Amino acid sequence: MNMKTELKYLTYALIASAAITACKRDEVDPITPPPPTNEEELITTLRLHFHSVGGAEHKHMVFTDLDGSGGNAPVIHGDTLSADSAYHVHVEVLDESGSPAEDITQEIVEESDVHQFFYQVSGANATVAYDDADANGHPIGLETVWTVGAASNGTVVVTLRQQPDKTASGVSSGDITNAGGETDIEVSFPLVIE
Amino acid sequence: MQAQDGTCALVLSGRVIDDHDKEVLPFAELYLPELGRGAQADSAGHFTIAGLCPGTYRLRAVHIGCEPVERMVKLEASMEVRIRLEHHALELHEAEIVRSRPDEHVGQAHEQLDKEAMERGSGRTLGEMIAVIPGVTTLNSGPTISKPMIHGLTGNRVLVLNQGVRQEDQQWGSEHAPNLDPFSSDRITVVKGAASVQYGSDAVGGVVITEPVELPRSGPLGGEVRALGTMNGWGIGGNALLQGGVKGVTGMGWRVQGSTRSMGDGHAADYNLSNTGMRENGASASIGYRDHRWNASVYGSWYARDLGILRAAHIGNLTDLQQAIASGTPWYIGAYTREIAAPSQAVQHVLAKADAGYAVSERGRLTFTYAYQDDQRQEYDLRRGGRSAIPALDLHLVTHTGEATFKHWIGRHVHGKAGVSGLHQENINVPGTGIRPLIPNYRKESAGAFIIEHFNLTERLEVEAGARVEATHLDVAKYDGSNVLIRPEHQFLNQALSAGVNWSVSDSTHVRFNLSSAFRPPHVSELYSEGLHHGAAAIEVGDPTLGSEQAYKAVLEVGSALLGGRAHASLTAHAAHIANFIQLRPSGVELTIRGAFPVFNYVATDALISGLDASFDLRLLGPVTWRLRASTVHGRDRVKDEWLFQMPSDRMENTLVYAPRTTGKWKRLEIAPTSVLVLQQQRIPVGVDLASPPPTYHLLGLSASASRPLGNGDLRIGLRGSNLLNAAYRDYLDRFRYYADARGLDIALWITYWFGSPN
Numbered sequence: 001m002n003m004k005t006e007l008k009y010l011t012y013a014l015i016a017s018a019a020i021t022a023c024k025r026d027e028v029d030p031i032t033p034p035p036p037t038n039e040e041e042l043i044t045t046l047r048l049h050f051h052s053v054g055g056a057e058h059k060h061m062v063f064t065d066l067d068g069s070g071g072n073a074p075v076i077h078g079d080t081l082s083a084d085s086a087y088h089v090h091v092e093v094l095d096e097s098g099s100p101a102e103d104i105t106q107e108i109v110e111e112s113d114v115h116q117f118f119y120q121v122s123g124a125n126a127t128v129a130y131d132d133a134d135a136n137g138h139p140i141g142l143e144t145v146w147t148v149g150a151a152s153n154g155t156v157v158v159t160l161r162q163q164p165d166k167t168a169s170g171v172s173s174g175d176i177t178n179a180g181g182e183t184d185i186e187v188s189f190p191l192v193i194e
Numbered sequence: 195m196q197a198q199d200g201t202c203a204l205v206l207s208g209r210v211i212d213d214h215d216k217e218v219l220p221f222a223e224l225y226l227p228e229l230g231r232g233a234q235a236d237s238a239g240h241f242t243i244a245g246l247c248p249g250t251y252r253l254r255a256v257h258i259g260c261e262p263v264e265r266m267v268k269l270e271a272s273m274e275v276r277i278r279l280e281h282h283a284l285e286l287h288e289a290e291i292v293r294s295r296p297d298e299h300v301g302q303a304h305e306q307l308d309k310e311a312m313e314r315g316s317g318r319t320l321g322e323m324i325a326v327i328p329g330v331t332t333l334n335s336g337p338t339i340s341k342p343m344i345h346g347l348t349g350n351r352v353l354v355l356n357q358g359v360r361q362e363d364q365q366w367g368s369e370h371a372p373n374l375d376p377f378s379s380d381r382i383t384v385v386k387g388a389a390s391v392q393y394g395s396d397a398v399g400g401v402v403i404t405e406p407v408e409l410p411r412s413g414p415l416g417g418e419v420r421a422l423g424t425m426n427g428w429g430i431g432g433n434a435l436l437q438g439g440v441k442g443v444t445g446m447g448w449r450v451q452g453s454t455r456s457m458g459d460g461h462a463a464d465y466n467l468s469n470t471g472m473r474e475n476g477a478s479a480s481i482g483y484r485d486h487r488w489n490a491s492v493y494g495s496w497y498a499r500d501l502g503i504l505r506a507a508h509i510g511n512l513t514d515l516q517q518a519i520a521s522g523t524p525w526y527i528g529a530y531t532r533e534i535a536a537p538s539q540a541v542q543h544v545l546a547k548a549d550a551g552y553a554v555s556e557r558g559r560l561t562f563t564y565a566y567q568d569d570q571r572q573e574y575d576l577r578r579g580g581r582s583a584i585p586a587l588d589l590h591l592v593t594h595t596g597e598a599t600f601k602h603w604i605g606r607h608v609h610g611k612a613g614v615s616g617l618h619q620e621n622i623n624v625p626g627t628g629i630r631p632l633i634p635n636y637r638k639e640s641a642g643a644f645i646i647e648h649f650n651l652t653e654r655l656e657v658e659a660g661a662r663v664e665a666t667h668l669d670v671a672k673y674d675g676s677n678v679l680i681r682p683e684h685q686f687l688n689q690a691l692s693a694g695v696n697w698s699v700s701d702s703t704h705v706r707f708n709l710s711s712a713f714r715p716p717h718v719s720e721l722y723s724e725g726l727h728h729g730a731a732a733i734e735v736g737d738p739t740l741g742s743e744q745a746y747k748a749v750l751e752v753g754s755a756l757l758g759g760r761a762h763a764s765l766t767a768h769a770a771h772i773a774n775f776i777q778l779r780p781s782g783v784e785l786t787i788r789g790a791f792p793v794f795n796y797v798a799t800d801a802l803i804s805g806l807d808a809s810f811d812l813r814l815l816g817p818v819t820w821r822l823r824a825s826t827v828h829g830r831d832r833v834k835d836e837w838l839f840q841m842p843s844d845r846m847e848n849t850l851v852y853a854p855r856t857t858g859k860w861k862r863l864e865i866a867p868t869s870v871l872v873l874q875q876q877r878i879p880v881g882v883d884l885a886s887p888p889p890t891y892h893l894l895g896l897s898a899s900a901s902r903p904l905g906n907g908d909l910r911i912g913l914r915g916s917n918l919l920n921a922a923y924r925d926y927l928d929r930f931r932y933y934a935d936a937r938g939l940d941i942a943l944w945i946t947y948w949f950g951s952p953n
Binding site: 032043063069107111159193 | 508510511513514525526554558560575576578579581600602612614620621622623625628629630631634635636637669671672673675677679725726733784785786787788789790791825
């Protein structure tokens with residue numbers, strides 16, 4: 001066939017194809033997402049509250065990353081512990097990205113059998129012992145007792161594992177090596193003992 | 195099969211003729227599937243198959259780019275057939291055996307898996323099925339997720355066509371395998387080359403084409419039923435297909451098909467791969483009509499798959515990853531179960547397609563195609579507070595595609611096709627996940643026009659040239675860091691060119707050369723990713739200023755029959771330059787509440803990817819044939835002057851096929867032990883990966899099959915054993931190689947009953 005007829009058919013094809021891909025524009029564009037709700041699962045704040053045993057000392061170690069990953073860098077505050085003393089330590093986990101702040105600690109308590117905190121001290125003279133237990137008698141780590149020795153400087157890494165194997169060797173005494181599970185929190189605090 | 199005595203010395207020969215203009219169709223392929231015998235027509239359309247026993251056979255005629263057609267041939271004496279009509283006692287009226295369509299793959303290196311080859315891959319994913327082709331590998335995420343990789347390129351750079359329609363199923367994700375049932379097709383073609391002129395954007399590495407044999411046009415019911423079981427994971431499944439003509443309406447036919455498969459945890463050499471179960475279901479139906487003048491068909495398919503993600507691969511942060519790498523065994527190994535728990539994926543894909551064609555004249559045919567795709571993907575994570583049942587990622591992707599093409603013949607030597615195509619797509623994050631979306635909502639519209647012309651210069655030489663131009667508009671809707679709604683828009687204008695030559699140097703040697711370009715506009719994930727990608731334990735950051743990738747690829751394929759037909763060798767050399775090649779590169783580490791995570795940025799570089807695919811077949815004494823397949827790929831980042839990350843390593847596969855002549859009822863007996871050798875990847879960029887590439891590994895396999903007639907059809911049984919020595923190994927292209935070994939010993943068994951006549 002000649003070029004003219006061919007061109008005619010090609011034009012029909014073009015129009016037909018355009019008709020197929022035409023779309024109707026509504027007033028509310030269907031791809032507009034709804035306003036973001038607060039991201040669940042987000043942990044912005046980890047606070048360790050230290051109360052000296054039999055004393056009136058209060059210390060705090062805080063990690064905050066209010067805008068979640070990305071954006072501003074997290075802010076970490078360690079604290080100085082008194083040498084040769086003991087502390088009751090209580091953990092608070094929050095989502096402060098919205099208002100009011102969401103208490104994640106309660107969720108962890110409700111699912112305590114699948115959560116465990118680990119405390120790895122290095123460089124400083126301090127040992128951490130568990131002071132709580134889940135329904136199966138395994139430690140959770142929201143409450144601990146810290147025994148602090150001579151003056152020293154180091155770090156403590158606080159890790160929260162979800163679904164760890166609490167029965168694996170060493171796990172119930174605070175050894176993270178065989179714990180497994182997913183890491184929900186891993187924060188390294190400077191630890192100074194004076 | 196190999197006739198030695200006098201009674202099986204019949205010759206089936208003939209000519210393949212274009213039904214439209216009565217011209218010969220050179221290089222058409224004729225195949226008798228039950229005998230495993232075939233021949234290629236020469237440049238004059240003439241073919242010969244000798245040494246045949248009397249009987250009734252299916253004769254399949256294929257011309258590359260056309261849908262193959264099958265007819266029954268009753269061979270009582272040596273005969274010559276003209277595959278068109280009239281000239282012979284064979285009543286081949288109802289249909290044109292060979293469709294007069296232009297060869298769309300002139301010069302493009304391509305290979306096909308026919309139905310028999312697909313059956314040998316029963317129980318495998320689409321990616322693993324085609325990985326038997328040299329140059330094709332897979333990017334895996336554990337034992338159940340495989341993405342096809344062609345010459346080192348995967349994801350958005352490999353186009354998958356489902357029934358001729360571009361499959362849109364979130365293919366950007368490295369743990370997103372194609373959502374389609376390979377058994378909804380009878381044939382899979384892999385084009386290894388930059389093919390944007392023919393197929394549009396994204397065909398940078400190549401194209402995986404699944405399309406069925408034509409619908410029957412008359413005749414009684416035909417079909418197939420298959421049951422299969424696999425040992426690794428204790429999988430069971432089956433497929434069934436039924437097709438037929440419509441009584442009283444010549445030219446009309448229909449087909450329905452369904453598949454199902456269920457599998458529990460896989461098993462590595464020494465331990466369970468916990469939470470790698472899978473459930474898969476699919477169904478399709480089509481009905482169509484064809485005569486000399488026009489054709490129309492409607493097709494619909496539904497596919498759903500649930501799969502578990504290896505529990506031990508779901509780690510938290512950099513510390514966990516380093517620990518997993520150091521430990522060498524998965525941190526979570528549970529007892530075998532068929533249950534799929536979080537983390538897991540659930541996908542559903544619906545495809546509806548309508549097409550119509552009309553022969554406007556003897557020299558022109560107009561076709562229209564419209565397709566609708568609905569893809570839903572939910573990814574479930576381990577979540578606190580009872581939220582594990584709420585998906586962490588919930589995407590809904592709706593795509594409309596349309597194409598109108600005009601195929602034309604000019605004079606005796608020129609034919610081609612010109613057309614326009616369009617796409618409209620919307621991606622929505624279904625609200626309710628409670629997590630900031632990984633990729634934003636967007637709308638994508640594109641329109642393109644293309645032309646491909648094909649010239650028969652001489653009897654032995656054909657050339658092709660083509661061009662395409664395509665415009666894409668991307669409209670994104672998302673909330674930025676301060677929760678303000680922003681609506682960025684992007685525009686891309688791309689073009690592609692191609693030129694190819696197909697030269698029959700002699701009766702036994704042919705050369706194919708192709709130089710083409712391809713383009714790929716950046717995907718929203720590359721432009722707008724932000725934040726932690728949980729599945730990858732990395733923070734990925736997109737770059738909205740990225741532009742389209744532009745690839746130029748040259749492929750040279752030389753194939754030759756040697757030693758008087760005893761051997762066949764084929765070598766494909768390829769080289770591609772990709773400008774603006776987008777990849778993830780580490781840029782540091784970011785501290786979050788969960789610890790440190792590596793940060794990866796999407797950046798553009800200049801890539802040069804080259805390599806070689808080789809195949810060699812040699813018929814040794816009698817019924818034993820040796821097959822060798824080997825490939826190597828070199829990927830280079832020219833800007834950083836280092837190797838590219840995640841390129842396939844050198845590999846070689848050796849098979850000995852023993853196909854003895856049988857005298858009993860069982861025919862086509864074939865036993866083939868295989869050895870696969872994959873070398874350690876030495877060509878790696880420094881400082882990008884957290885673990886060294888796994889060592890060289892070697893696997894032994896075995897496949898066996900036999901068939902016998904039963905009633906109105908054929909019964910086929912088959913077996914496929916992989917990793918027979920239960921070797922513990924890891925593959926560089928497995929994203930889960932940091933956490934666990936790959937699958938150990940596996941044996942798959944299937945039994946198929948094919949009945950009725952195909953047409």
